[in-house]
Amino acid sequence: MWIALYESFMNAIIRFWDARFASNTILDEIEHLKLEIEKERQEKRKLLDYILEMHKPVERAPDIEISDYKPSNQHVPWRSRRMQLEQDDREKFRKALQDKEIKLEEAKSTEQLEEELLG
Numbered sequence: 206m207w208i209a210l211y212e213s214f215m216n217a218i219i220r221f222w223d224a225r226f227a228s229n230t231i232l233d234e235i236e237h238l239k240l241e242i243e244k245e246r247q248e249k250r251k252l253l254d255y256i257l258e259m260h261k262p263v264e265r266a267p268d269i270e271i272s273d274y275k276p277s278n279q280h281v282p283w284r285s286r287r288m289q290l291e292q293d294d295r296e297k298f299r300k301a302l303q304d305k306e307i308k309l310e311e312a313k314s315t316e317q318l319e320e321e322l323l324g
Contacts, residue, residue, distance in 0.1 A: 295315075
Protein backbone atom coordinates (compact mmCIF):
# COMPACT_ATOMS: atom_id res chain seq x y z
CA MET A 206 0.00 0.00 0.00
CA TRP A 207 2.82 2.40 0.84
CA ILE A 208 4.50 1.54 -2.44
CA ALA A 209 1.39 2.37 -4.50
CA LEU A 210 0.96 5.64 -2.58
CA TYR A 211 4.62 6.52 -3.14
CA GLU A 212 4.37 5.71 -6.90
CA SER A 213 1.25 7.84 -7.37
CA PHE A 214 2.88 10.73 -5.44
CA MET A 215 6.01 10.53 -7.57
CA ASN A 216 3.94 10.39 -10.78
CA ALA A 217 2.05 13.51 -9.68
CA ILE A 218 5.33 15.35 -9.03
CA ILE A 219 6.70 14.27 -12.41
CA ARG A 220 3.55 15.43 -14.19
CA PHE A 221 3.69 18.73 -12.34
CA TRP A 222 7.30 19.42 -13.33
CA ASP A 223 6.73 18.25 -16.90
CA ALA A 224 3.81 20.63 -17.27
CA ARG A 225 5.85 23.40 -15.68
CA PHE A 226 8.81 23.16 -18.03
CA ALA A 227 6.94 22.28 -21.20
CA SER A 228 5.21 25.51 -22.12
CA ASN A 229 3.92 24.14 -25.45
CA THR A 230 1.89 21.34 -23.89
CA ILE A 231 -1.34 23.36 -23.87
CA LEU A 232 -0.78 24.40 -27.48
CA ASP A 233 0.02 20.81 -28.39
CA GLU A 234 -3.16 19.62 -26.68
CA ILE A 235 -5.21 22.23 -28.52
CA GLU A 236 -3.65 21.19 -31.83
CA HIS A 237 -4.26 17.55 -30.99
CA LEU A 238 -7.91 18.27 -30.19
CA LYS A 239 -8.32 20.19 -33.45
CA LEU A 240 -6.95 17.21 -35.37
CA GLU A 241 -9.28 14.84 -33.53
CA ILE A 242 -12.29 17.06 -34.28
CA GLU A 243 -11.34 17.24 -37.96
CA LYS A 244 -10.94 13.47 -38.06
CA GLU A 245 -14.39 13.00 -36.52
CA ARG A 246 -15.92 15.43 -39.03
CA GLN A 247 -14.38 13.51 -41.94
CA GLU A 248 -15.68 10.20 -40.60
CA LYS A 249 -19.18 11.64 -40.16
CA ARG A 250 -19.06 13.06 -43.68
CA LYS A 251 -18.04 9.67 -45.09
CA LEU A 252 -20.88 7.97 -43.24
CA LEU A 253 -23.36 10.57 -44.43
CA ASP A 254 -22.19 10.19 -48.03
CA TYR A 255 -22.48 6.41 -47.73
CA ILE A 256 -26.02 6.64 -46.35
CA LEU A 257 -27.07 9.10 -49.06
CA GLU A 258 -25.56 6.90 -51.75
CA MET A 259 -27.53 3.90 -50.50
CA HIS A 260 -30.82 5.70 -51.12
CA LYS A 261 -30.00 6.89 -54.63
CA PRO A 262 -32.24 5.42 -57.32
CA VAL A 263 -30.48 2.73 -59.32
CA GLU A 264 -30.20 3.52 -63.01
CA ARG A 265 -31.78 0.82 -65.10
CA ALA A 266 -30.37 -0.35 -68.38
CA PRO A 267 -32.38 0.75 -71.39
CA ASP A 268 -34.96 -1.72 -72.62
CA ILE A 269 -33.76 -3.80 -75.55
CA GLU A 270 -36.06 -4.48 -78.44
CA ILE A 271 -36.23 -8.19 -79.04
CA SER A 272 -38.11 -8.04 -82.33
CA ASP A 273 -34.91 -8.73 -84.32
CA TYR A 274 -33.88 -11.71 -82.26
CA LYS A 275 -34.71 -15.23 -83.27
CA PRO A 276 -34.83 -18.29 -81.04
CA SER A 277 -31.53 -20.14 -81.02
CA ASN A 278 -33.05 -23.62 -80.97
CA GLN A 279 -34.47 -23.23 -84.48
CA HIS A 280 -32.97 -25.61 -87.02
CA VAL A 281 -32.50 -24.00 -90.41
CA PRO A 282 -30.97 -25.91 -93.33
CA TRP A 283 -27.64 -24.57 -94.49
CA ARG A 284 -28.88 -23.77 -97.99
CA SER A 285 -31.66 -21.48 -96.80
CA ARG A 286 -29.38 -20.00 -94.12
CA ARG A 287 -26.73 -19.22 -96.75
CA MET A 288 -29.32 -17.57 -98.98
CA GLN A 289 -30.56 -15.48 -96.04
CA LEU A 290 -27.00 -14.44 -95.14
CA GLU A 291 -26.27 -13.45 -98.75
CA GLN A 292 -29.47 -11.45 -98.90
CA ASP A 293 -28.61 -9.69 -95.63
CA ASP A 294 -25.13 -8.90 -96.96
CA ARG A 295 -26.62 -7.44 -100.14
CA GLU A 296 -28.94 -5.25 -98.08
CA LYS A 297 -26.07 -4.07 -95.90
CA PHE A 298 -24.03 -3.33 -99.01
CA ARG A 299 -26.87 -1.31 -100.53
CA LYS A 300 -27.23 0.68 -97.33
CA ALA A 301 -23.48 1.31 -97.25
CA LEU A 302 -23.60 2.48 -100.83
CA GLN A 303 -26.42 4.86 -100.03
CA ASP A 304 -24.52 6.20 -97.04
CA LYS A 305 -21.42 6.83 -99.11
CA GLU A 306 -23.50 8.23 -101.95
CA ILE A 307 -22.15 5.74 -104.47
CA LYS A 308 -24.34 4.89 -107.37
CA LEU A 309 -25.44 1.26 -107.63
CA GLU A 310 -24.57 1.21 -111.34
CA GLU A 311 -20.90 1.84 -110.61
CA ALA A 312 -20.70 -1.05 -108.13
CA LYS A 313 -19.92 -4.50 -109.46
CA SER A 314 -22.48 -7.26 -109.10
CA THR A 315 -21.83 -10.48 -107.22
CA GLU A 316 -21.52 -12.42 -110.47
CA GLN A 317 -18.84 -10.05 -111.80
CA LEU A 318 -16.86 -10.38 -108.61
CA GLU A 319 -17.08 -14.18 -108.77
CA GLU A 320 -15.83 -14.14 -112.35
CA GLU A 321 -12.85 -12.00 -111.32
CA LEU A 322 -11.96 -14.39 -108.52
CA LEU A 323 -12.45 -17.60 -110.51
CA GLY A 324 -11.38 -16.31 -113.91
